[in-house]
Amino acid sequence: xxxxxxxxxxxxxxxxxxxxxxxxxxxxxxxxxxxxxxxxxxxxxxxxxxxxxxxxxxxxxxxxxxxxxxxxxxxxxx
Numbered sequence: 197x198x199x200x201x202x203x204x205x206x207x208x209x210x211x212x213x214x215x216x217x218x219x220x221x222x223x224x225x226x227x228x229x230x231x232x233x234x235x236x237x238x239x240x241x242x243x244x245x246x247x248x249x250x251x252x253x254x255x256x257x258x259x260x261x262x263x264x265x266x267x268x269x270x271x272x273x274x
Contacts, residue, residue: 200241207234 198206210231214224 200238203234203238207231207238210234 210227213219214227214231219227
């Protein structure tokens with residue numbers, strides 16, 4: 197499997213190629229389909245990374261401490 201960066205670069209290249217506007221319709225549709233698949237896989241990877249970050253940020257420092265379920269502290273209302 198290609199790395200996240202390689203897939204993102206391929207998606208960017210597809211975007212540039214399609215925006216040039218000089219492709220036959222069947223080729224444009226094929227590239228669009230590839231781009232959609234890449235975008236979905238990249239989004240899936242980003243969601244996994246986001247969940248890992250949330251777990252790390254909210255992990256209790258001691259075993260008896262409850263995890264913080266908020267990603268950011270609530271602002272003071274005073």
